[in-house]
Amino acid sequence: MTESPPAGRDLLEAVHSPEHVDRIERLAQRGGGSIDMETIVSEGSWVAACHAAGGAAALVDALMEGAAPTGASLHRPPGHHADATRAMGFCLFNNVAIAARHALDAHGLDRVLVFDWDVHHGNGTNDVFAEAPEVLFCSMHEWPLYPGTGPASDVGHGAGEGYTVNIPLQGQSGDPTWCSVVEHVVAPLAREFAPQLVLVSAGFDAHAEEQLATMIVSDAGFATMAGTVRRLGAELEVPVGVVLEGGYALDALARCVVGTLEVLTAAEPPPPPDLAVHPLAAEARERLA
Numbered sequence: 001m002t003e004s005p006p007a008g009r010d011l012l013e014a015v016h017s018p019e020h021v022d023r024i025e026r027l028a029q030r031g032g033g034s035i036d037m038e039t040i041v042s043e044g045s046w047v048a049a050c051h052a053a054g055g056a057a058a059l060v061d062a063l064m065e066g067a068a069p070t071g072a073s074l075h076r077p078p079g080h081h082a083d084a085t086r087a088m089g090f091c092l093f094n095n096v097a098i099a100a101r102h103a104l105d106a107h108g109l110d111r112v113l114v115f116d117w118d119v120h121h122g123n124g125t126n127d128v129f130a131e132a133p134e135v136l137f138c139s140m141h142e143w144p145l146y147p148g149t150g151p152a153s154d155v156g157h158g159a160g161e162g163y164t165v166n167i168p169l170q171g172q173s174g175d176p177t178w179c180s181v182v183e184h185v186v187a188p189l190a191r192e193f194a195p196q197l198v199l200v201s202a203g204f205d206a207h208a209e210e211q212l213a214t215m216i217v218s219d220a221g222f223a224t225m226a227g228t229v230r231r232l233g234a235e236l237e238v239p240v241g242v243v244l245e246g247g248y249a250l251d252a253l254a255r256c257v258v259g260t261l262e263v264l265t266a267a268e269p270p271p272p273p274d275l276a277v278h279p280l281a282a283e284a285r286e287r288l289a
């Protein structure tokens with residue numbers, strides 16, 4: 001456990017416009033204010049947001065330097081809704097996008113997987129890398145739900161076409177759906193892409209106790225999903241970094257973060273789950289084949 005350094009401007013501006021970065025800094029300096037209905041900046045938000053972005057980048061540094069095969073950056077505010085020019089959905093800077101960009105730019109990687117299991121679509125990350133074939137962005141999310149983006153038909157564009165994978169799921173889905181999609185859809189796609197680094201936008205708001213969404217994933221479900229990701233990293237012999245996103249039922253959040261860290265730091269990855277291919281996973285697999 002280490003304290004993370006705040007991100008410098010260069011890290012932030014590798015993803016965000018200088019105007020966006022200035023806007024957040026000035027708003028915090030003035031004592032804060034509302035950006036939209038959900039997104040509030042306080043006096044301390046600039047420093048917090050710089051640490052959240054810096055923590056995600058420091059996680060990449062530690063993983064790429066071989067400090068450990070797996071790691072986590074556990075900061076707030078979350079990041080995956082923030083795009084290049086806009087804060088939204090509690091997110092000021094896109095921490096996981098900054099981390100992925102840092103892995104490409106500073107560590108010379110050619111292929112990074114960003115897997116977003118937050119219950120909301122990671123629209124910011126989606127848009128930042130929409131034209132980037134070097135980042136496979138894969139999001140599973142409740143549909144319909146905030147922010148309303150992320151249909152299956154959004155597959156990226158230009159050179160990035162096919163490197164954005166959106167898997168919208170019906171509300172009220174639980175472990176059989178979520179775990180099957182991760183095991184039977186996301187993991188095979190990831191194997192094919194052969195990333196040199198796996199980053200997880202890990203929100204825990206698909207949990208049954210969460211009030212902001214209707215999914216019913218359990219503690220064990222999140223541990224199973226973490227296990228699939230851990231096994232993927234081990235198989236591909238690449239590091240796995242988890243970046244905290246949403247999760248607002250605080251007891252469930254705490255339990256699931258601990259459960260995820262236990263899976264990531266166990267001596268061995270868990271064996272594959274004995275899991276039926278869910279019809280939604282089968283459908284997604286067919287669509288994406």
Ligand SMILES: [Zn+2]
Pocket residue numbers: 118119120203205245246247
């Ligand atoms: Zn969320």
